[in-house]
């Protein structure tokens with residue numbers, strides 16, 4: 001299912017961790033899909049239009065997957081309101097961050113790090 005010009009639902013549900021653990025990470029409500037579509041239209045598609053292809057490393061998470069990756073209990077990933085964006089380099093990441101800060105729909109914007117790996121967590125709330 002296409003969520004916006006360049007984003008498909010499958011990009012937000014695929015997960016190496018889910019695959020490895022045999023977790024079926026599929027949206028369980030229309031609300032979650034609508035939230036992901038909103039996030040795409042308001043945040044990720046504008047970012048893509050500006051910088052070219054971007055890679056989502058974590059989008060929607062079912063409760064089981066969220067527990068498996070150590071996500072916080074009320075994570076916006078559970079509602080399809082958040083995405084983690086792969087950063088090709090720290091420099092590019094800083095450009096993404098500066099651009100995302102200009103988008104009014106952005107709710108949470110966090111530079112995250114695990115060892116040497118950095119990514120951007122960004123969220124938007126369709127239902128306030």
Ligand SMILES: [Zn+2]
Nearest residue numbers: 082083084121
């Ligand atoms: Zn995240």
